[in-house]
Amino acid sequence: MTTAPSLHTHDAAAPLTGARRVRPNGRGQRWNPSPRRMPYSFIAPAVVLFVVVFLVPLGYTVYLSTQKTQVEGLGLGANARKQVAAGFSNYTYVFHDGEFWQSVLRAVVYGCILIPIMLGLATAFALILDAQHVRFQRLGRLAIFLPYAVPTLIGSIIWGMMYLPAFSPINSVLHAVFGIQGINFFGSHIVYLSVANIGVWGGTGFNMMVLYTSLRSLPQETYEAARLDGANERQISLRIKLPMIRPAMIMTGIFSTIATLQVFNEPYAIHEISNGGVSTTWTPLMTIYKDTYTANNVYLGAAESIVIALLMFVLSIVVLRATNRQIFGGEAR
């Protein structure tokens, strides 16, 4: 609520041509730009919103993570439960909570399946879209990008229904073509592939577009020079284009890594459909959700959120480092 009025002042202040000196901070004064304060009023709405939407909740969560509920007496009556300082006990609990770390491990396994396949496909499709002598490029670009328009949850519901044994088109195709029968998509190992497949389907197109746009911005003369030197399309793609879009690939890698650790929608929908194929604590965010709401332990949920946020931070730095090394390795060769 607090942010809305500040927005309106900005909206309203802009067309106010007649009113001078609305405020001493320079917003309404059209004759005096006051360059010193002007930039701050441009970025003020964003900064205020950022503080309200990102920093304050983060700070509040850090605070909550150091609290706990204390039950007094028999634990009956309205005032029997109260909030007391807990120090790091929630964190100690999280670090020893096997179920939590299992959910982290599952997210890592999920990511190890998802990210290479998704980014590999995205890169391949981007290179194909940018290559010569390939037909249906326009159709390919539109169709493969289209899943991005489908909300993850809706996509997960659709795939989840397609996995259901009763009306699975995948099983019937597999049966018709390869004679394979009755795959249980919610089985204990296959379920990773089933969930990762939803991520691949939904994420390939977006990453493909990022890489494709990056390819389009490269200087085309390089390819002509390579062609003159006798390089074929495949060599141009792999030896020239690929190294040149490394920065964009690193960016997609980092964003995918972060997205992986916080995966929620896909397994949550599959949990609903699969009748136990995916547990309520399958990924870290599902564990946080369950502890905060179902188990009603806000403080533990807060500590888990902070741990996950820190893990994501560390992970993105590790990925950045690793990919950087890869770049330098590539240069040395």
Added chain:
Amino acid sequence: MSAISLTTAAQGTAPRRRRRVSIIPTGVLLIGVVYALLPIVWVLIASTKTNTQLDSYAAFRPGNSLWSNFQGLTSYQGGIFWTWMLNTALYAGGGAILSAIVSALAGYGFAKYRFRGKGFFFTMILVGMLVPAVVLAVPQYLLVAKIGLANTYWSVLIPSIISPYGIYLARIYAGASVPDEIIEAARVDGSSEWRTFLRIGVPMMTPGLVTIFLFQFVAVWNNFLLPWLMLSSENKYPLTVGLFTLLDAGTSQPALYSLVLTGAFISILPLIALFFLLQRFWKVDLGAGSVK
């Protein structure tokens, strides 16, 4: 080979394509197209079937009850599906417009002015990009519940306004598309900073702002966790949350499955339409984000 490409290069790009078709890349591309479209085609066909037909018909054999499914969905709980649709449009449209405005202001401010703390504020917002909204959803809910704003439209709308990525893009757009000389000339002519921004900056940034709008529109349209946490009354739900509750109800009464599938199909139509209508902007946008 090199001689051929030399001559075609000299002739321009148009005739180059027809000359030769690489079969393997084209084939791979078509497999990708089939994979991407498969669930969409399936859900379209599934939405034409009754529940018994879903079970008994072959996967891609259409049924005949698209209209009755549509009516069933429309009459479900007094047409609440369309309330969800409207809510989604409100959250996504409102959030994206406000987000584009805030991003335009901030991006222009960052790109066109030098001021104390510029680096600090921009880095702060970039770090916000690394701590994505989903992990913040639980903390945001806890805070919103604390100040009594849970289950209001605001609780979903306000977090949808700020988009670190939008600000980042807007800065790149302002830097690339609004020349300093023009701003300087406007200043010399006596235009106020606001007027320069509105009359010169905004029109030049418009393609970029449409992109930011689209990105945020899709992001809010797709959002599930935030409204799922924030909202408790059904008539404030967006589509994603509404369909999830429908699915939830469907696990105990499978008769609802055909409604879920029909609803899923209808709910993806607006965004697909938006994609085709505004293709141009999808091309421009992603470039700026990845290149710089």
